[in-house]
Amino acid sequence: MESLSYDIVILGSGIAGFTAALHAARSKAKPRIAVISKMHAMRSHSVSAEGGISGVLYPKIKKDTEDLHAYDTIKGSDYLADQDAVEILVKNAPSEIKFFEHIGVPWNRDEKGTVQQRPFGGMSIPRTAFAADKTGFFMMRALYDQALAVENIEIFHEHLATAIVLDKGRFAALPTIDIATGEQRIFRSRACIIATGGFSRVFGFTTTAYSSTGDGTALAYRAGIPLKDMEFVQFHPTALIPSGILITEAARGEGGYLFNAKGERFMERYAKNKMELAPRDIISKAIISEIEKGRGFPDKEYGYSYVHLDLRHLDRRVIDEKLPMIKEITIKMLGIDPGDEPIPVRPAAHFTMGGIHTDIKGRILSQEGRPFGGLWAAGECGCVSVHGANRLGSNSLSQCSVWGRITGEAAADYASKEGRPAESEEIVRKIDEEERRISGILESDGSNNPYEIKKMLNKTMDSRMYVYRRVPEMRKAIAEISRLKKEFNDIYLEDRGRRFNTNLRDVLEIGNLLELAAAVAESAVRRKESRGAHSMVEYPKRDDKHWLKHTLISANEGKIRISYLPVTLGGWKPEERKY
Ligand SMILES: Cc1cc2nc3c(=O)[nH]c(=O)nc-3n(C[C@H](O)[C@H](O)[C@H](O)COP(=O)(O)OP(=O)(O)OC[C@H]3O[C@@H](n4cnc5c(N)ncnc54)[C@H](O)[C@@H]3O)c2cc1C
Numbered sequence: 001m002e003s004l005s006y007d008i009v010i011l012g013s014g015i016a017g018f019t020a021a022l023h024a025a026r027s028k029a030k031p032r033i034a035v036i037s038k039m040h041a042m043r044s045h046s047v048s049a050e051g052g053i054s055g056v057l058y059p060k061i062k063k064d065t066e067d068l069h070a071y072d073t074i075k076g077s078d079y080l081a082d083q084d085a086v087e088i089l090v091k092n093a094p095s096e097i098k099f100f101e102h103i104g105v106p107w108n109r110d111e112k113g114t115v116q117q118r119p120f121g122g123m124s125i126p127r128t129a130f131a132a133d134k135t136g137f138f139m140m141r142a143l144y145d146q147a148l149a150v151e152n153i154e155i156f157h158e159h160l161a162t163a164i165v166l167d168k169g170r171f172a173a174l175p176t177i178d179i180a181t182g183e184q185r186i187f188r189s190r191a192c193i194i195a196t197g198g199f200s201r202v203f204g205f206t207t208t209a210y211s212s213t214g215d216g217t218a219l220a221y222r223a224g225i226p227l228k229d230m231e232f233v234q235f236h237p238t239a240l241i242p243s244g245i246l247i248t249e250a251a252r253g254e255g256g257y258l259f260n261a262k263g264e265r266f267m268e269r270y271a272k273n274k275m276e277l278a279p280r281d282i283i284s285k286a287i288i289s290e291i292e293k294g295r296g297f298p299d300k301e302y303g304y305s306y307v308h309l310d311l312r313h314l315d316r317r318v319i320d321e322k323l324p325m326i327k328e329i330t331i332k333m334l335g336i337d338p339g340d341e342p343i344p345v346r347p348a349a350h351f352t353m354g355g356i357h358t359d360i361k362g363r364i365l366s367q368e369g370r371p372f373g374g375l376w377a378a379g380e381c382g383c384v385s386v387h388g389a390n391r392l393g394s395n396s397l398s399q400c401s402v403w404g405r406i407t408g409e410a411a412a413d414y415a416s417k418e419g420r421p422a423e424s425e426e427i428v429r430k431i432d433e434e435e436r437r438i439s440g441i442l443e444s445d446g447s448n449n450p451y452e453i454k455k456m457l458n459k460t461m462d463s464r465m466y467v468y469r470r471v472p473e474m475r476k477a478i479a480e481i482s483r484l485k486k487e488f489n490d491i492y493l494e495d496r497g498r499r500f501n502t503n504l505r506d507v508l509e510i511g512n513l514l515e516l517a518a519a520v521a522e523s524a525v526r527r528k529e530s531r532g533a534h535s536m537v538e539y540p541k542r543d544d545k546h547w548l549k550h551t552l553i554s555a556n557e558g559k560i561r562i563s564y565l566p567v568t569l570g571g572w573k574p575e576e577r578k579y
Contacts, residue, residue, distance in 0.1 A: 001175075001183075001184050001185065001186055001431070001435055002183065002184075002185045002186070003173075003185075003186040003187075003188055004034065004185060004186070004187050004188070005188045005189065005420070006031075006032045006033060006034040006154075006187065006188070006189045007029075007031035007032045007033065007189060007190055007191065007412075007415040007416075008024055008031050008032075008033045008034070008189055008190065008191045008192070008193070008411050008412065008415050009033075009034045009036065009174055009187045009189040009191070009192045009193075010024075010033060010034070010035045010036065010192070010193045010195060010408075011036050011161050011174060011192065011193065011194050011195060011196055011216055012035075012036070012037065012044070012193075012194065012195030012196045012197065012216065012379065012381070013035050013036070013037035013041035013044050013155065013195075014044040014045055014046035014140070014195060014197055014379060014380075014400065015044075015046040015049070015136065015139055015140060015143065015379065015397060015400040015401060015404065016046075016195040016197075016378040016379025016380070016381075016382075016399075016400035016401075016403065016404045017035060017037075017044075017193070017195035017378070017379065017404070018035065018041070018140070018143035018144065018146075018147055018404070019096075019143065019378075019400065019401050019404025019405055019408065020193050020195060020376075020378050020404040020405070020407050020408035020411070021033050021035050021147055021153050021408060022143065022146055022147060022150065022153075022408065023404065023405045023408035023409050023412070024408035024409065024411055024412040024415075025147075025150045025152050025153050025408075025412075026150075027409060027412035027413065027416070028416075029412060029415070029416035030152050031152065031411075031412050031415045031416065032152050032154075033152055033153045033154070034154050034156060034187055034189070035147065035153060035154070035155045035156065036156045036159045036161060036174070036176060036187065037155070037156065037157055037158070037159065038158065038159065038160040038161070038179070038211065038215070038505070039157070039158060039211060040157045040158065041144060041147075041155055041157055042140060042141075042144055043211075044140065044197070044211075045197050045198075045208060045209040045211060045212050046136045046139070046140050046197075046397075046400070047136050047137045047140045048136055048137075048209060048246075049135050049136025049137075049139070049396075049397055050133045050134065050135060050136065050246060050248035050250065050325065050326075051118075051120065051128060051130060051133060051135065051248040051249050051250035051253065051393060051394055052117075052118060052120070052128035052129055052130030052131075052135045052250065052394045052397070053093070053096075053097055053100075053128065053129055053130070053135060053139075053394055053397035053398050053401070054069065054093060054120065054123070054127045054128050054129075054392070054393075054394040054395050054397075054398050055069070055090075055093030055094040055096065055097045055127065055129065055398055056068075056069050056090065056093070056094050056127065057094055057097060057115055057117060057127075057129065058114065058117075061114075062117070062125060062126075063125070064124075064125045064127060066087075066090040066091055067090075068124050068125065069089075069090040069093070069127060070083070070086050070087055070089075070090045070572065071124070071572055072122055072123050072124055072127075072392060073086050073089065073090065073386065073387075073392055073395060074086055074388070074572045075122070075572070075575075075577060076121075076122040076279045076387075076388075076390055076391070076392040076395075077386075077387055077388025077389055077390055077391070077392075077532060078281070078388060078389040078390055078531045078532035078542060078577060079388065079389075079531075079542075079544070079548065079567070079572075079574035079575075080229070080232075080385070080388030080389040080531060080532060080548070080550070080567055081385055081386055081387060081388035081567075082360065082384070082385050082386070082388075082567060082568040083568055083569055083570030083571070083572060084360055084568050084570060085360045085384045085385060085386045085568070086386050087570065088360060088402065088406075089386045089395070089398055089399060089402055092402040092405070092406075093398040093401070093402060096398065096401035096402055096405065097115075097129050097398075097401075099401070099405075100139055100142060100401070101115075103142040103143070103145075103146050104141075104142040104145065105131055105135075105138045105139055105142050106131050106138060107129050107130070107131055108129075108130055108131060108132065108322070115129050116129070116130070117129050117130075118130060118250055118253040118254065118322075119253045119277055120249055120250070120253050120277070120392065120393040120394045121249055121252070121253075121274070121277050121278055121279045121280055121283070121392060121393050122274070122277070122278065122279035122280075122392045122393075122579070123277070123392065126253075127394075128250070128253065128393070128394040130250065130322075132321070132322060132323075132324055132325070133248050133250055133322065133323050133324065133325045133326055134324075134325055135397065136397070139397065156176075156178075158178070158179040158180055159176040159177070159178055159179065159185065160176055160177045160179055160215075160505055160508065161174050161175070161176045161196075161215065161216070161219060162175050162176065162177060162184075162219070162434060162437075162438060162508060163175045163219055163222070163223070163430075163434045163437075164192070164194070164216075164219045164220060164222075164223045164225075165223070165427060165430045165431060165434070166223050166224070166372065166375075167421050167424055167426050167427050167430075168421075168424075168426075169366070169370065169372055169373060170372060170373030170374055170375075170421055171189070171191065171192045171372065171373065171374040171375040171421075172188070172421045172424075172427045172430075173186050173187065173188050173427060173430075173431060174186070174187040174188075174189075174192060175187075175431060175434045175435070177438065177504070177505075179500060179501070179502075179505060180499065180500060181498065181499060182497070182498025182499050182500075182501055182504075183498070184434075184435055184438060186431055188420060189374075189415070189420070190374055190414065190415040190418050190419070190420050191374040191375070191376070191411040191412075191414050191415045191418075192374060192375055192376070192411075193362075193376045193377070193378055193407050193408065193411055194216040194217075194219075194220060194356060194364070194375070194376070194377045194378075194381055194382070195216070195377070195378045195379045195381060195382075195404070196214070196215050196216030196217065196379075196381045197211075197212055197214070197216075197379060197380045197381055198212050198214060198351055198352035198355070198380040198381065199212060199213060199214020199217055199218075199352050199355075199512075199513065199516045200212050200233065200349040200350060200351065200352055201213045201214070201509075201513060202214070202233075202349070202457065202458070202461050202513050202516055202517040202520060203233070203348070203349035203458060203461045203462055203465075203466075204455075204458030204459060204461070204462045205239070205244050205304075205348045205349065205458075205462050206239075206244050206348050206349040206350065207236055207239050207244055207245065207246035207348050207349070207350045208349070208350065208351075213509040213510075213512050213513055214352070214355075214381065214512055214513070214516045215508075215509065215512050216356070216377070216381045217355050217356055217381050217512075217516060218511075218512030218513075218515045218516055219512070220356045220364065220377075221515055221516070221519065221554070221555055222515065222555070224366075224554060224555075224556065225356060225357065225364055225366070225372070225554070226357045226365070226366065226367045226552045226553060226554040227354060227355060227356060227357060227383070227516075227519055227552070227553050227554070228354055228355065228356070228357040228383040228385065228550050228551065228552055228565075229353055229354035229355075229383055229385060229388075229389075229523070229550050229551055230352075230354035230355075230516070230519045230520045230522075230523040230524075230551065230553060231354065231520060231523040231524035231527050231534045231551060232352075232353035232354050232387075232388070232389050232390070232532060232533050232534055233349055233351075233352055233353070233354075233465075233520060233533060234280055234281070234349075234350050234351040234352070234353060234390060234391055234533050235280070235281075235284040235347035235348060235349055235350060235466070235467050235533065236249075236280055236284070236347060236348055236349075236350035236351070237258075237280055237283035237284045237286075237287055237345070237346075237347050238251065238252070238258075238309050238343075238345040238347075239345060239346060239347065239348030239350070240329065240330065240333060240334070240343065240344070240345060241302045241303075241304040241306050241344050241345065241346055242302045242303050242304055243333055244348045245329055245333060246348075246350070247309060247326055247329070247330075247343055247345055248323070248325075248326060249280070249393040249394075250322065250323060251309060251311060251323055251326055251338075251343075252276040252277060252309070253277065254311075254314060254318050254322055254323060255311075255313070255314050255318070256276060256309050256310060256311045256314070257276060257309075257310045257313070258276050258283070258287070258307055258308065258309055258310070259307065259308040259310055259342065260290045260295040260296060260307050260308075261295055261296055261297045261298075261307075262295055264295070266286060266290050266295065266307070267283065267286060269286070270282060270283075270285070270286040270289075271283075271286070271579040272579075273578075273579055274579040278579040279390055279392060279579070280350075280390065280391075280392075280393065280533075281389070281390040281532050281533045281535075282579060283347075284347035284467050284533075285467055285468070285535055287307050287345075287346060287347055288346075288347065288466075288467045288468060290307060291305045291306075291307070291346070296346075297344065302344060304346055305346065306344040306345055306346045307344075307345060307346065308342035308343065308344065308345070309342060309343040309344075309345045310342040310343075311323075311326075311338040311339065311342075311343070312338070312339060312340065312341070312342065314339075316339050319338060319339055323338075326338060327339075330343050347466075347467055349461075351380065351387075351391055351396060352380060353383070353385070353387045353388065353389065353390070353391055353532075353533065354383050354520075354523070354551075355377070355380065355381045355382055355383040356377040356381055356382050356383060357383060357552060358376070358377050358382045358383065358384050359371065359384075360384060361376075361406060361407075361410060362376045362377060362378050362382055362384060362403045362406055362407040362410065363375070363376055363410070364376060364377050364382075367552055367554050367561065367563060373418070374411075374414055374415075374418065376407040376410060376411055377407070378400065378403040378404050378406075378407040378408075379399070379400040379403065379404065380396060380399075380400070382403065384399070384403060385550065386399055387399070388532060388567075389531040389532020389533055389534060390532030390533050438504075441493065441504065441507060441508070442493060442496055442498075442501075442504060443493075443496070444491050444492055444493045444507075445492055445493075446489075446490035446491050446492050447490055447492065448487045448488070448490050448491045448492070449491070449492070450488065450491045450492075450493075450506065450507045450510050451506070451510075453484050453487055453488055453491070453510060453514075454506075454510045454513065456480070456484055457481065457484055457510075457513060457514060457517055460476075460477050460480045460481065460484075460517075461477065461517055461520075464476055464477040464480075464521075465477055465517075465520065465521060465524065467535060468535050468537055469524060469534065469535060469536050469537065470536070470537045470538065471525065471536070471538050474521055474524055474525040475525060477517075477521045478518070478521045478522060478525065481514060481517050481518045481521060482518070484514060485514050485518070488510070488511060488514055491507065493507060515555075518560075519553050519555075519560075522553060522560055522562065523551045523553050523562070526551070526562060527547060527551065528543070528546075528547070529541065529542055529543035529546070529547040530542060531547065542577075544574050548566075548567050548574065549564040549565060549566055549567060550564065550565040550566075550567060551564060552564065552565055
């Protein structure tokens, strides 16, 4: 098997991975960096980010402050965010927005040239900078252009990582498959940053890309690394039905209303002051409550019950200039021009607050809190934790940029000082084992269709782990996932070839989804309270006395271990969340 050596390997080429790569590449030691992506780098999920990125840009003019950004974020998180991490986010987000300006992102501006900022849910002040409703695309394009121009960054498109090899508590190697040829290739390096995005694809009804299968999170979990707060999956209130395509929160930020089937602006019942700009957890619960109480539109036409997002009262120029992609999507998908007709929407899985357990520097930690040598996580896959139980819209792109830079610089510093782990018998054994595992999967000749298993997994998660959760349903979800995992051990592969074997890629992704879905359900069933995106029907209240803590889950030879970590509090005391 071919083995390639670098100073730093970055697994993932979304906004977090590329930001990390650029900042690492600019460090004095000029490390040699490999950026690895399972698809073409520019198809990373980040390109689909729509509404914008948050940060305090004009404190004097707009009377916004970093403290206010921190308060909004912490309150939005239902007080589960670590407040020291949030302080890092709000302090660094403004300079990251300026950094993106310098590398070519065309932020929307007003006539005076000031960067425009739109309101997003749960914010006290409009704080979201944007490039129309294609923010992620413009940020990715700028990053990709820069990365191509830097000599010490090499991009490996369509290389699928299948395992993370650790040795004596340190990163050692990353086995991958070159999808075009099917060759297995090992990347060795002093340092590795995992930036593989979220895992919302455990659900069927989701706004996320097909590629959001949480691979890095699952590989870390299999390598014995704990995952944190996995029960907190964000359901975005306004996904287009029946496809699940996102209708950005910016549509409400620009003034859109939500109506039930009785023509009521129902948010008045749930968040009188903020209305459609309450945080996502609150609006998603409101929509499902309306539907459950019979005030939604029936599922006859689209197969899903829904409510209306209405933009008809907006100036058409606002739709054309600030929400052009939304208009394009609704016309193409449903033949609906949002200037003439309301848009049918309902909540869909959108973002995963939980992920790989890290400290505030993005270093990956063991269950006992020890950092693994040379190993970081950045972006949606890393739980630093700034979003706690519920992320505020537009805080993710800030997180990806801030921790992209932090981890990139830290990895460069580490790589300039530390040697590469010596080849040990343990490393060789693990790499051989991985090679055999992949060959074994390629020969799978069992009786179950892996795609049916994925369908059933999605159905289980959509029906039993959605916006409102009930204990007996979650128990059923755990049992069903466990059964599906057994069936997955007896699958067949239709394509046994090596070249461009997307069947093999899909199977590896499905294996990852099964691991992560189990971690979500096991973490969720134990948290006996309702906080942010985790709403338990039997325990409808937040319970700070017993549950103001993070969940950690790890797996060892099939056995899970769950423990809890205190939340880092600071100047913002937990209080009742009213909007
Ligand atoms: C439709 C939509 C719109 C959004 N809009 C906004 C917004 O406006 N503002 C905001 O703040 N947030 C938004 N979000 C959330 C935000 O887009 C994501 O959280 C963020 O882009 C994640 O970036 P990332 O760099 O962590 O990972 P990603 O962009 O998901 O990139 C993951 C990378 O990992 C690679 N990878 C994964 N697995 C493997 C593997 N096994 N081997 C090799 N490579 C692998 C992929 O190829 C990819 O390059 C939105 C989310 C959705 C679904």
